[in-house]
Amino acid sequence: MALLSLIYSMKKRFCPKCGATNKPFIQGFCKDCFLETHSLIELPQTVEIEQCKKCEKLLVNGKWFPFSVERIVDWVREKIKTKELENKRFEVNAQPNEEKVLITGKVLGELNDELLEFPIGIEVKIKQVLCHNCSILSANYYESRLQVRFESLSKPKWKHVLTIIRETMVELFHRDSLAQITNIEKLKNGFDVYIGSKRAGKMAAERIAHKFGGEITRSFSLAGIDKSGKTKKKFTFLVRI
Ligand SMILES: [Zn+2]
Ligand SMILES: [Zn+2]
Missing domain, CATH: 3.30.70 (Alpha-Beta Plaits)
Structure with a gap:
């Protein structure tokens, strides 16, 4: 009997944590149990970006650029860390209003040939400042x-x-x-x-x-x-x- 069950377990995979047999497996565990204990994605809930209140440009990685929602989305994507995922892609929406941009959607990627998806929601707060050029211009430069x-x-x-x-x-x-x-x-x-x-x-x-x-x-x-x-x-x- 013992031998039989050993053969059975070799043939059919089961999750050592929840016992599931009919789910996709990642590194020996079922997909759900694996994801419970592994954080494959790291992202901030809120981030802050500086915008000049006069010329409306955005400060991105130390440089001022004309305002665009796409630029904010690209900047936020850089902040989402997904070390182990392969063939990553983002499906996100941005809803801008006066003070913030809400970015929602999902990140998709593969691990051990298994396609995984992670819902995301990041709030980008827009901090109003005066850029260097506008501040010198306001002093009649x-x-x-x-x-x-x-x-x-x-x-x-x-x-x-x-x-x-x-x-x-x-x-x-x-x-x-x-x-x-x-x-x-x-x-x-x-x-x-x-x-x-x-x-x-x-x-x-x-x-x-x-x-x-x-x-x-x-x-x-x-x-x-x-x-x-x-x-x-x-x-x-x-x-x-
Ligand atoms: Zn499981
Ligand atoms: Zn400015």
């Missing part, structure tokens, strides 16, 4: 002064020029957070526009000169020394049209 001088006093032309400057800022802003207007000073024959970034000021000047057939006069002044010992310059682009 600028690298370029764009001086536009008009030969005729036609107001529609003034408006058109300002629109070109604004559109240039919007276009460059994704890559360059300093591409923002910090101040506009109106004069009798034109205006001075102060712009955070040198490149953005230069590009706006070139577009205006090109559009209206004007000339650009460039100059710069020294504005101290930065932390790395490099001299900082402020650039002036004077466009007469």
